Amino acid sequence: MNDEEPIVFKRASVAEIAKLAGVGTATVDRVLNNRVNVRAETRQRVMQAKHAIETGAQIEDRARPWRLRIFLPEEAGPSTEFLGNCFQNVYTDGRATIDCIFSKKLEPSLLARKLRACAGQGIDAIGFQALDDPRVVDAVEELHSLGIPCVPIVSDLVSPVIGQFIGTDNMAAGRTAARLMGLITRRSGPVAVISGMHLYRNHSDREMGFRSTIRRDFAHLQVVGTYSGQDEMAENCKVVQEILREFPDIVGIYNVGGGNEGVVTALKDAGVADKITLIGHNLTPKTASYLLDGSMDIVIHQNMQRIAELAVQAMIGLLENRPARIGMVPVEVITRENISGATFG
Structure with a gap:
């Protein structure tokens, strides 16, 4: 049997938090109720005081x-x-x-x-x-x-x-996306990459990892180009419309950055959301809904x-x-x- 006493967390009062944080009770009330007009530094000091009181942690005393x-x-x-x-x-x-x-x-x-x-x-x-x-x-x-x-x-x-x-290891993330694309997408055909801009190394690394793995392990797929949507919903929508016109037999799209909503909108408008494998990044309420309705197949997350x-x-x-x-x-x-x-x- 375990004879150790269970850890009991106490609930900090507004007055206790105010005393430890060195602020007024009205300020504590504004922070706890997520109201405006509180400096970020003050908000953080209040939350640290609350955490210290409730868990018994020590706040380091620095000048x-x-x-x-x-x-x-x-x-x-x-x-x-x-x-x-x-x-x-x-x-x-x-x-x-x-x-x-x-x-x-x-x-x-x-x-x-x-x-x-x-x-x-x-x-x-x-x-x-x-x-x-x-x-x-x-x-x-x-x-x-x-x-x-x-x-x-x-x-x-x-x-x-x-x-x-x-x-994350963004090269590994791109390779992971490629392996999943290759395994999910059984039909032969072109796949396209959508990126933000060359200014983000994480985008470049993801694309590099994706291309190298497709080229090495999945000969039935051909990466036909990288299209810049600048991480914008509207631009990504236009980019996908362009891809669909240029490659009507497209079988997969990998979006290395943001703006997934624009990609899904274009695919749905064209009536092909259930026919093209779509892999993107970062789980959010929006991408979660796309996974659930089948508009997206995979989300690579950090x-x-x-x-x-x-x-x-x-x-x-x-x-x-x-x-x-x-x-x-x-x-x-x-x-x-x-x-x-x-x-x-």
Whole structure:
């Protein structure tokens, strides 16, 4: 028999949270009820105090918590929005505060300027969805020279100063998509790849892995081209309409990025959603519904909550001179058959 006492979690009162967080009870009430007009730093301090009281965890006493800043592309779809929320909810034991900034997507010059601006704003470390552009690389290397580490998340960046990438093995994700495409799609014929832009290394790596595996193992399929929809629903719809006109015998489509809704809309409008194998990325309420109605066959998924937690862990580790090699987030395969219990995290 186990004689250990069961762990009992207490419920923190508003007054207890306010005292530990160093804020007023009205502020705690606004945070707990998810009301507006509360700074991200204050919101996080309140949630950390609540967590500490209810679990017995200790909040580390630092003269000043590390300031972490996260840059994500705006209007990049529900999975990116969810990732932003995940970052705001990461528990840091009081060692850090996190603010998440959304920057116009696919604009490397703007991202580079925003990265550089952090040097004058007291930011200690940066996590960002990287754009593979020399201007972004130059900004990251300048920040490194100033002692501000940058950690790429979701999409990687090649630079000698980058020591850690947080995300999935995107080459493996593409190879997985190809193997599933080859096994599911019995008919011979063309398959097409839809991508965002060359600025995302995760898109390029997924495409590379997909093409190499199709070429090596599935001779009955031919990748006929890569079409850019810029991760936009409307653009992806136009791209698929173009593909259907050019290749009426198309048997499969692999969307390496966002905008799955546009792909499905075009296939449904053409009456071929049940005839063409569609594989895409990231489980969301929308892609879950497509799996259930048969519009999509496979969703290749990455756990965004885990990515946020590991990224924060990596940044704090670098700042506290205890860097640890963090492994890749697993590539997950979601189908209609195993969707029950799957989370968007």
